[in-house]
Amino acid sequence: MADAVIPRSRAYARAERRRRLGPLSVLTHVTLVVWTILVAVPIVWTFLASVKSEDEIFGDAWSLPASLRFDNWARAWEQAHVGQYMINSIVVVAGGTFGTMLFGSMAAYVLARYRFRGNRAVYLLFVSGLAFPVYLALTPLFFVVQNMGAIPVIGPFIGLNTHGGLILVYIAYSLPFTVFFLAAFFRTLPGAVAEAAFVDGASHTRVFFRIMLPMAKPGIISVTIFNVLGQWNQYQLPLVLLTSDKEKWVLTQGIADISTAAGYDADWSALFAALSMAILPMLIVYTLFQSQIQKGLTAGALK
Amino acid sequence: MNYGRMRFVTGFLAIPVALYVIYVIAPYAQAFYIAFTDWRGVNANPRLVGLENFQRLFDDNVFWKAVGHNLILLILMPLLTIGIALFFAFLLNAGGRGGTGGVWGSKFYRVVFFFPQVLAVAVVAVLFQQVFRPDRSGMLNAPLIALGFEPVGFLSDTDIALWAILGVLVWQAVGFYVVLFSAGISSIPRDMFEAAAIDGAGGVQLFLRVTLPLLWDTIQVGWVYLGIAALDVFAIVWVMTAEHGGPDHSTTVMAAEIYRNAFQYFKFGYASAMGVVLFFFTIGFAALALRLSRRERIEF
Numbered sequence: 001m002a003d004a005v006i007p008r009s010r011a012y013a014r015a016e017r018r019r020r021l022g023p024l025s026v027l028t029h030v031t032l033v034v035w036t037i038l039v040a041v042p043i044v045w046t047f048l049a050s051v052k053s054e055d056e057i058f059g060d061a062w063s064l065p066a067s068l069r070f071d072n073w074a075r076a077w078e079q080a081h082v083g084q085y086m087i088n089s090i091v092v093v094a095g096g097t098f099g100t101m102l103f104g105s106m107a108a109y110v111l112a113r114y115r116f117r118g119n120r121a122v123y124l125l126f127v128s129g130l131a132f133p134v135y136l137a138l139t140p141l142f143f144v145v146q147n148m149g150a151i152p153v154i155g156p157f158i159g160l161n162t163h164g165g166l167i168l169v170y171i172a173y174s175l176p177f178t179v180f181f182l183a184a185f186f187r188t189l190p191g192a193v194a195e196a197a198f199v200d201g202a203s204h205t206r207v208f209f210r211i212m213l214p215m216a217k218p219g220i221i222s223v224t225i226f227n228v229l230g231q232w233n234q235y236q237l238p239l240v241l242l243t244s245d246k247e248k249w250v251l252t253q254g255i256a257d258i259s260t261a262a263g264y265d266a267d268w269s270a271l272f273a274a275l276s277m278a279i280l281p282m283l284i285v286y287t288l289f290q291s292q293i294q295k296g297l298t299a300g301a302l303k
Numbered sequence: 304m305n306y307g308r309m310r311f312v313t314g315f316l317a318i319p320v321a322l323y324v325i326y327v328i329a330p331y332a333q334a335f336y337i338a339f340t341d342w343r344g345v346n347a348n349p350r351l352v353g354l355e356n357f358q359r360l361f362d363d364n365v366f367w368k369a370v371g372h373n374l375i376l377l378i379l380m381p382l383l384t385i386g387i388a389l390f391f392a393f394l395l396n397a398g399g400r401g402g403t404g405g406v407w408g409s410k411f412y413r414v415v416f417f418f419p420q421v422l423a424v425a426v427v428a429v430l431f432q433q434v435f436r437p438d439r440s441g442m443l444n445a446p447l448i449a450l451g452f453e454p455v456g457f458l459s460d461t462d463i464a465l466w467a468i469l470g471v472l473v474w475q476a477v478g479f480y481v482v483l484f485s486a487g488i489s490s491i492p493r494d495m496f497e498a499a500a501i502d503g504a505g506g507v508q509l510f511l512r513v514t515l516p517l518l519w520d521t522i523q524v525g526w527v528y529l530g531i532a533a534l535d536v537f538a539i540v541w542v543m544t545a546e547h548g549g550p551d552h553s554t555t556v557m558a559a560e561i562y563r564n565a566f567q568y569f570k571f572g573y574a575s576a577m578g579v580v581l582f583f584f585t586i587g588f589a590a591l592a593l594r595l596s597r598r599e600r601i602e603f
Contacts, residue, residue, distance in 0.1 A: 028394050028406055035391065036415050038474065042434050043418075045442050049433070061436070061445035107319035110312050122320065129327055133535055133585050135561045136578035139337060139571045140330035172326035175319060204311035233423035235538045236558075240566065252425040256542045259429045272433070278426045286421050290414050293421060298483045 043279060049272040057268050069269065076273035084247065085254035086277070092163050092238075092250055093231045096170035100227050103171060104178030105220065109208055111179065112186035123183065129176030134236065142240055145169065161245040166238060170231050178223050181299065185219035186212065225289075225296030251278055337575040344569025356576035366577060369548075369555045370584075372465055373534055376472070376556070377588065381529035383473045385522060388480030391416065393510050395481065396488040413485060416478035424475070428542035431471045432458070435543075458544055461553035468539055468554055476532070480525050487521035488514060527592050534585050537562065557581045 049057055050072055052065040077083045111123045142160075148168075149159015157164040189212065197207050213220070235252040242248050249257070255278050258271050286293055338356060342349030360366055395409040419427065434442040435457035444454040457467040491514070499513050515522075537558035541547050547563065548555025557577060565574035 032391065032394060032406070032408075032412050035387075035477070036412060039415055039419060039478070042430055042442065046430055046433070058440050060449075061440050061442045103319040103322065106315040110315045114308070114312050116309070116312055122316065125320075125328065126323065129323070131586065131589060132327075132331055133531075133558075133578070133581050135535070135537070135558045136334045136575070136582050137327065137330035138561065138578070139565045139575055140333035141326065142566075144326060144330055168322060169326050172322045175323050175327075179319075204308065205314075208315075229421055233421075233425075235423065235425040235542075236562075239562075252423045252538075255423075255429050256425045256538075259432055260542065271429070275426065275429055275433075279422060279430075282421050283418070286418060290417070294413075294417055294482050297420065297479065298486060 043283075046272055046279065047276050050269070050276040052269060052272070054267075054269055057272070072269040072273040073277065075267065076270040076277060080258055080267070080270050080274050081246070081249075081254060082251070082274045082277050085249055085251045088163065088248060089232060089251040092166050092170065093228060095163070095167040096174070096231045097224060097227045099167060099171040100174040100178055100231075101220065101224055104175055104223070105182055105213065105216070106208070107175070108179045108182035109186050109212060112183040113191075113212075123179070126176050126179040129173075130180060134173065138236075138240055141169065145241055161242055161248055163248060166241050166250075169237055169241060170234070173237070174227050174230065178227065181223050181226075182216065182219055185216055189215050219299075221292065222296040222299040225293055226299065229293070229297065334575045334578055337572055338579045339576075340572045342572040344571070349572065352572070356573050357580075359573065360576055360580065365552050365555065366557075366560055368552050369557045369560045370580075372554065373536070373556050373584070375465065376469060376533040376536060377530055379469055380472050380476070380533045381526050383469070384476045384480055384529055385525055387473070388477050388484055388525075389515075389518075389522070391477070391481045392484035392488055393514055396485055413478075413482060416481050418478065419475040420479045422475070424538040425542050427471065427475055428539045431467075432543050435467055459550055461551050464544060464550065464554045468536075468543070471539055471543070472533075472536065476529065480529075483525060484518060484521060487518045491517045523592070527589060530588050530592055531585060534581065534588065557584075 045061070048065060051068040051070060052072075053069055056063060056065055107122075107126065111119055111126075145158075145165050146160050148165060149155045149162070151158070156162070158168055159165055193215070194207050194211055197211055202210070233252065234250075235256065238250045238253050242250070242253065255274055258274055337349070339351055339353060340349040341352045341355070391412070394406055395412055422430075435444075436442075437444060437454055437456050437459055439445045439448045439454070441454070441457075443457065448454055456463060458464050495513055495517070496509060499509055504512060535558060536556045540554055540556050540559050541562070544550075544554045548559045558581070561574050561577045561581065564570045564577065
C-alpha cells in the first residue's frame with residue numbers, strides 16, 4: 001500500500017531492494033550472535049565447572065557434570081576464604097566510595113562555584129592526576145603508607161596491611177576523576193535556588209548539603225557507580241599495600257592467589273566455585289542496574 | 304560574609320587536598336627523585352647516581368621486550384577494539400530496516416556485550432587461564448583435540464601467549480566501546496541517515512560517509528583511553544601468564560617489570576627509572592594521539 005502511494009526515486013528503490021535481499025542483514029545477525037556466544041560461553045562454562053567433580057574438570061571440558069556438587073561452593077567459601085575476602089572487599093569499597101564521594105563532591109563544588117586565588121591551580125593539580133600511570137608511584141606510595149603506620153594513636157589503623165590505609169589510598173586515587181566530573185556537573189547547575197537560600201540566611205555548608213548536593217544527584221549517581229566498580233575491581237593497589245596478612249585480603253587478590261599459588265594439589269573445583277562467586281554478584285547487580293551502570297561507566301568519556 | 308566564605312572554601316578543600324597531596328602528588332614527585340638513586344632494599348642510605356639507572360635500563364633486554372609488547376598492544380588493542388565496536392555499534396543503531404533503526408534485539412546485545420566490562424581484570428585473568436588450558440580440559444583445546452588437531456599452548460607457547468593476552472583484552476573492552484559509540488550514534492540527528500538513504504546510500508556508505516565522520520570525536524576519546532589502557536596493562540599479565548610475564552618473558556609488560564623490580568628484587572631506584580620511562584610513554588602517546596587525530600569539528 002505505502003509503496004504505491006509514496007513516489008520514490010529509482011535509486012532509492014534499488015537501494016531498498018538491495019538492503020532487503022542482500023546478505024547483509026543475515027550476516028549482521030550472525031556476527032552479533034557469534035559475539036554473544038564469545039562473551040557468554042566462558043562464563044557459563046565456569047559456572048558449570050563449579051559444580052563438577054575434580055575428575056570431571058580434568059576430563060573433557062565440554063562434558064556436563066554428572067551431579068551438581070554444591071559442596072565445591074561451600075569449600076570455596078569456607079576453606080578458600082572467599083567469604084572473608086568478599087567481606088573485606090565490601091568494607092574497603094564502602095569506606096572508599098563514601099569517602100571519595102564526600103570529599104570529591106566537596107572539593108568539586110568549591111572549585112566549580114567559588115572564585116578565589118589559586119582555584120585554577122588546585123583544579124589542575126587534581127585533574128593532572130588523570131594522566132599519571134599509577135605504577136610510577138607504587139614504590140614511594142608503599143613507604144608513605146608504611147610511615148603513616150608509625151603515627152601515634154591512629155597509625156595502627158592506616159598503615160600497611162590495614163583496611164583503613166587502603167581506603168585512604170583509594171579515596172586519594174579516585175579524586176582526580178571524581179573532581180573532574182563533578183566540577184563540570186556543578187558548573188551547569190543554576191544558581192538561583194542557592195541565592196534564595198543565602199538571602200534566607202542559610203550558611204555555605206547548609207546550602208551545599210541541602211540544596212546543591214540533591215540537585216547534583218544524577219551526576220553523583222554516575223560517579224558513585226564508576227567508583228564502586230573501579231574500587232571493587234582494583235588489584236594492583238591491594239597487592240602492594242596488603243601484602244603479608246591474608247586475613248585482610250580483598251576478593252581480587254584472593255581469587256588470583258587461589259589460581260597461582262595453589263600448585264599441583266590445588267582444589268580446582270573450589271577454584272571454579274570461587275570464580276563463580278566473584279562473577280555471580282556482578283551478574284546480578286549488572287542485570288538489575290545495567291542501564292545505570294552503562295551510563296555511569298561511559299559518563300567520563302562522553303563529557 | 305567574606306570572612307565566612309574564605310573559611311568555608313578552606314574548610315571544604317583542606318581534607319581532599321591533604322589526602323591528594325600525601326598519597327598521590329608526593330609519591331609521584333618522590334618517584335622522579337628515586338629514579339636517580341641506587342636505592343635498594345638493603346642499603347638504608349641511597350646515593351644519587353645520576354643517569355646510571357637509565358643507562359642500565361638501556362641495556363636491559365627484558366625491559367625492552369616489555370616495551371615492545373606494550374607497543375604491540377598499543378597499536379593492535381585500540382585498532383581491533385574500535386574496529387569491532389564500531390561495526391557492532393553501527394549494526395545495533397543503524398543496521399535495521401531502512402538503515403535508520405537498530406536491528407531486532409539490539410538492546411539485548413548491548414546488555415550482553417557490556418558485561419565483561421564490570422568484571423575485575425584479575426577475575427577475567429583466572430577465568431581465561433582455565434579457558435586456555437593446554438589439554439582437553441581446556442575450553443578451547445577440547446574441541447580442537449576432538450577434531451584431531453594438536454592442542455594449542457595458548458599460554459605456554461612463546462609465539463602465541465601475547466596474542467592470547469591481546470584476545471582477552473579485546474574480549475573485555477569491546478562492549479564498553481559498543482555502548483560508547485552507540486550513545487554517539489544515537490545523538491546524530493536521524494534525518495542525516497534518512498537524507499543519505501534517500502540519496503541512495505547503502506549500508507556501507509551510510510557507515511563511511513555519515514556515521515564515521517560524525518562520530519570522530521568519540522572515537523578519538525576511545526582511542527586515547529584504549530592506548531593508555533594498553534600502556535598500563537598489568538593484572539591480566541601478572542595473574543594469567545606463567546612466571547608473571549612468561550614463558551621466557553614472552554608476555555611481560557612495563558608495569559609487570561616495574562612491580563617485579565620494586566617488590567620482588569627490591570631495586571627501588573631501578574624500578575622508579577622504569578616508571579619514569581612509562582610516564583613519558585604515556586604523556587607522549589596522549590600528546591601524539593590528540594595531535595594526529597585533530598580534525599575539523601563537525602557541528603550538528
